[in-house]
Amino acid sequence: DAKTTQPPSMDCAEGRAANLPCNHSTISGNEYVYWYRQIHSQGPQYIIHGLKNNETNEMASLIITEDRKSSTLILPHATLRDTAVYYCIVRDVVEYGNKLVFGAGTILRVKS
Amino acid sequence: SAVISQKPSRDICQRGTSLTIQCQVDSQVTMMFWYRQQPGQSLTLIATANQGSEATYESGFVIDKFPISRPNLTFSTLTVSNMSPEDSSIYLCSVWPRKIHSSTDTQYFGPGTRLTVL
Numbered sequence: 001d002a003k004t005t006q007p008p009s010m011d012c013a014e015g016r017a018a019n020l021p022c023n024h025s026t027i028s029g030n031e032y033v034y035w036y037r038q039i040h041s042q043g044p045q046y047i048i049h050g051l052k053n054n055e056t057n058e059m060a061s062l063i064i065t066e067d068r069k070s071s072t073l074i075l076p077h078a079t080l081r082d083t084a085v086y087y088c089i090v091r092d093v094v095e096y097g098n099k100l101v102f103g104a105g106t107i108l109r110v111k112s
Numbered sequence: 113s114a115v116i117s118q119k120p121s122r123d124i125c126q127r128g129t130s131l132t133i134q135c136q137v138d139s140q141v142t143m144m145f146w147y148r149q150q151p152g153q154s155l156t157l158i159a160t161a162n163q164g165s166e167a168t169y170e171s172g173f174v175i176d177k178f179p180i181s182r183p184n185l186t187f188s189t190l191t192v193s194n195m196s197p198e199d200s201s202i203y204l205c206s207v208w209p210r211k212i213h214s215s216t217d218t219q220y221f222g223p224g225t226r227l228t229v230l
Contacts, residue, residue: 043204043221100219102155
């Protein structure tokens with residue numbers, strides 16, 4: 001079973017920041033938080049991941065709370081092409097190669 | 113990173129037939145996985161394809177229905193056997209590239225094979 005809880009859908013105005021929340025209250029010390037997205041009819045695309053520190057790359061920022069029980073993915077300037085299903089996944093890196101278990105994800109709709 | 117290709121990209125098949133889906137990676141990878149995505153649903157892991165040994169199947173999936181081969185570190189096949197309309201899904205290949213874990217590691221997905229069973 002997925003270890004994360006996400007809202008089923010969100011809307012965001014084009015050009016504004018999209019903030020996607022994720023709850024992972026049972027996360028253990030070895031588990032990273034990963035974010036993927038799936039644009040319609042394509043394979044999932046990796047976005048970002050982190051353990052406990054905030055992370056930023058060219059696509060997004062990941063903010064993880066101090067207790068690690070929740071996180072937020074931030075797309076700083078959402079475009080129409082960011083419309084997709086966003087999946088938050090926790091993964092145990094000590095158990096090398098542990099499978100990614102997908103939950104339902106959040107459908108993000110970016111509107112002009 | 114790893115670039116993954118799948119063949120075929122889509123197919124329409126008749127009930128009772130079988131289809132073999134190929135997954136090719138541009139570099140040697142340690143772990144390969146097969147996922148299924150039914151219409152309107154999230155991804156479900158079918159199995160882990162093990163090089164040189166039998167695949168490891170998740171609960172609800174069996175080898176007779178979804179036989180998997182992995183002859184080397186860059187290639188795997190998934191066969192959907194004795195198909196029914198309920199097998200209509202997108203089938204995705206995924207890889208975990210490196211043998212030695214790094215905090216920068218991530219898992220990559222192929223473009224998927226869209227299967228319709230009539």
